[in-house]
Amino acid sequence: MPTITFTQPTGEATEVTVEEGTSLMRAAVTNGIEGIVGECGGQAMCATCHVFVRPEFAGQLADLSADEDEMLDCTTAERTEASRLGCQIKMSTELDGIVVDVPSDQV
Amino acid sequence: MGNNCADSVLIIGAGQAGIQVADSLRAEGHTGPITVLNNEVHHPYQRPPLSKDYMGVDWPSEPLPLRGPGFLEAKGITMLGAEATSVDTAARTVHLADGTSIGYSQLVFATGAANRQLPCPGADLAGVHALRTLDDALGLQDALSTARKVVVIGAGFIGLEFAAGARTRGLDVTVLEFAQRPMGRALSAMASDWFAARHLADGIDLRLNEGVTAIHDAGEGLSVESTAGRAYPADLVLYGVGVNPRTDLAEAAGLEVQNGIVVDAALQTAVSGVWAVGDCASFQHAASGERMRLESVQNATDQGRHVARTIMGANAAYSETPWFWSTQGPIRLQIAGVSHPGDLPVMIGDPAAGKFSIALLREGKLAAVESVNSPADHIAARKLIGLGLELTAGDITTAGFTFKALAKEVLMVGS
Ligand SMILES: Cc1cc2nc3c(=O)[nH]c(=O)nc-3n(C[C@H](O)[C@H](O)[C@H](O)COP(=O)(O)OP(=O)(O)OC[C@H]3O[C@@H](n4cnc5c(N)ncnc54)[C@H](O)[C@@H]3O)c2cc1C
Ligand code: FES
Numbered sequence: 001m002p003t004i005t006f007t008q009p010t011g012e013a014t015e016v017t018v019e020e021g022t023s024l025m026r027a028a029v030t031n032g033i034e035g036i037v038g039e040c041g042g043q044a045m046c047a048t049c050h051v052f053v054r055p056e057f058a059g060q061l062a063d064l065s066a067d068e069d070e071m072l073d074c075t076t077a078e079r080t081e082a083s084r085l086g087c088q089i090k091m092s093t094e095l096d097g098i099v100v101d102v103p104s105d106q107v
Numbered sequence: 108m109g110n111n112c113a114d115s116v117l118i119i120g121a122g123q124a125g126i127q128v129a130d131s132l133r134a135e136g137h138t139g140p141i142t143v144l145n146n147e148v149h150h151p152y153q154r155p156p157l158s159k160d161y162m163g164v165d166w167p168s169e170p171l172p173l174r175g176p177g178f179l180e181a182k183g184i185t186m187l188g189a190e191a192t193s194v195d196t197a198a199r200t201v202h203l204a205d206g207t208s209i210g211y212s213q214l215v216f217a218t219g220a221a222n223r224q225l226p227c228p229g230a231d232l233a234g235v236h237a238l239r240t241l242d243d244a245l246g247l248q249d250a251l252s253t254a255r256k257v258v259v260i261g262a263g264f265i266g267l268e269f270a271a272g273a274r275t276r277g278l279d280v281t282v283l284e285f286a287q288r289p290m291g292r293a294l295s296a297m298a299s300d301w302f303a304a305r306h307l308a309d310g311i312d313l314r315l316n317e318g319v320t321a322i323h324d325a326g327e328g329l330s331v332e333s334t335a336g337r338a339y340p341a342d343l344v345l346y347g348v349g350v351n352p353r354t355d356l357a358e359a360a361g362l363e364v365q366n367g368i369v370v371d372a373a374l375q376t377a378v379s380g381v382w383a384v385g386d387c388a389s390f391q392h393a394a395s396g397e398r399m400r401l402e403s404v405q406n407a408t409d410q411g412r413h414v415a416r417t418i419m420g421a422n423a424a425y426s427e428t429p430w431f432w433s434t435q436g437p438i439r440l441q442i443a444g445v446s447h448p449g450d451l452p453v454m455i456g457d458p459a460a461g462k463f464s465i466a467l468l469r470e471g472k473l474a475a476v477e478s479v480n481s482p483a484d485h486i487a488a489r490k491l492i493g494l495g496l497e498l499t500a501g502d503i504t505t506a507g508f509t510f511k512a513l514a515k516e517v518l519m520v521g522s
Contacts, residue, residue, distance in 0.1 A: 039404055
């Protein structure tokens with residue numbers, strides 16, 4: 001099963017293991033990761049699951065959909081090149097070991 | 108208002124609003140005891156997926172928690188599996204179903220809403236379902252896996268989300284709505300008419316101006332009889348005919364109730380230290396001056412955050428711009444603001460391609476925007492509504508106009 005490491009702005013890192021197909025947002029919320037809220041239940045409607053994906057994993061991610069792109073324009077922490085919505089990242093073996101940074105604010 | 112950071116806070120209801128109050132209190136630095144009463148058997152979960160992901164083809168194996176169990180524990184939030192049966196605001200005590208009681212310094216009603224019953228004979232037959240809780244959704248999944256003909260009563264959000272899900276499973280779906288338009292309470296006529304046409308085109312037999320008179324057990328399945336004198340065979344009936352706020356506890360405690368627990372602009376009841384948030388609260392919206400009660404995740408979470416900050420000493424009127432979303436099959440609807448029947452609708456975008464927004468103007472100002480598959484419009488609208496900006500239909504239909512560009516312009520000037 002793939003693992004995800006969530007790194008907080010404080011530097012504290014938490015590794016969680018999830019089933020394939022689980023979204024990164026669901027993994028974070030279920031495991032009580034601070035700073036990932038997921039208020040719309042994963043519908044790309046709220047942008048409270050914003051994460052910064054470390055560049056070494058960016059290439060393995062599915063392309064940004066138009067919806068995700070537009071929603072990323074309303075994140076609370078400023079959007080960067082590395083910004084993605086956690087609910088749109090489905091975990092797979094290719095993404096095993098992915099490291100994401102949690103923004104300082106989501107709402 | 109004083110800072111009550113060490114007060115004991117008791118929250119009745121472990122739904123979207125109640126859990127938000129608890130989480131935000133800790134985030135704001137509250138150090139006293141926080142207890143949340145949960146009268147459901149499940150760990151607190153999110154409701155919106157229940158009528159969407161849960162009813163489609165590929166349903167999730169686990170509910171999506173509002174916060175993980177480890178999170179609540181780490182924050183020192185006590186979850187108590189208990190139902191409140193009465194509240195004594197003079198003694199600052201809540202009595203529980205198991206005969207025990209619990210004291211508080213601050214009390215938050217976050218009791219949500221309950222489905223309105225279907226007012227017709229046969230509503231309690233096996234095979235007739237409502238949808239509010241996780242258990243309701245699990246029961247519906249069972250029923251969906253063997254059903255072929257589905258009748259949905261009520262073309263509100265939940266009814267249509269369910270209907271669209273059942274269609275993606277290839278089932279025959281009929282929707283009966285006694286009103287003239289689907290989602291008529293929340294949407295402009297222009298948006299509502301577009302949805303009606305789209306659902307028909309997607310193969311949902313949507314019948315407007317047609318109510319239900321009775322449901323019968325027809326031996327092999329159910330038969331739903333309508334005001335038009337027709338009978339629809341069904342092996343699954345779902346009704347979604349609205350909700351009532353859960354106000355009985357508050358009312359019995361002597362608090363004012365008027366389609367919701369009445370709270371002031373700070374979301375406090377007439378009794379100091381007693382608050383109400385989310386689906387159960389009738390509140391005074393500071394920005395618009397209107398009294399309203401909303402049923403949405405945004406309303407539950409923003410009100411939860413507001414009350415937490417107020418308990419911690421902040422002194423502001425609640426004035427967040429309401430927003431809401433619904434997904435119906437591939438259609439993504441987002442609403443910013445609250446529309447009124449008399450608002451002037453202005454279409455922007457391409458309704459034929461299923462990508463557009465409808466701006467609703469009231470007294471020359473932008474009051475609400477309904478967006479279909481147009482998140483950029485929605486996000487911009489959320490920022491614009493509430494600024495009290497003057498806007499005309501001509502402005503919006505001018506070539507090159509976008510809400511996004513307008514928001515950028517206005518917010519740049521303002522900052
Ligand atoms: C199927 C469905 C789909 C939805 N989809 C959307 C959507 O797409 N977008 C959107 O914005 N909103 C949606 N909503 C609405 C949204 O989920 C609600 O507005 C929100 O959950 C309200 O939160 P709340 O905490 O006020 O109430 P609730 O979530 O209902 O929580 C109240 C809790 O209090 C408990 N309670 C009541 N009385 C007592 C008592 N005496 N003692 C102890 N506990 C008690 C209840 O059992 C319940 O668990 C949907 C709702 C449903 C049912
Ligand atoms: S959970 Fe709402 S956008 Fe990802």
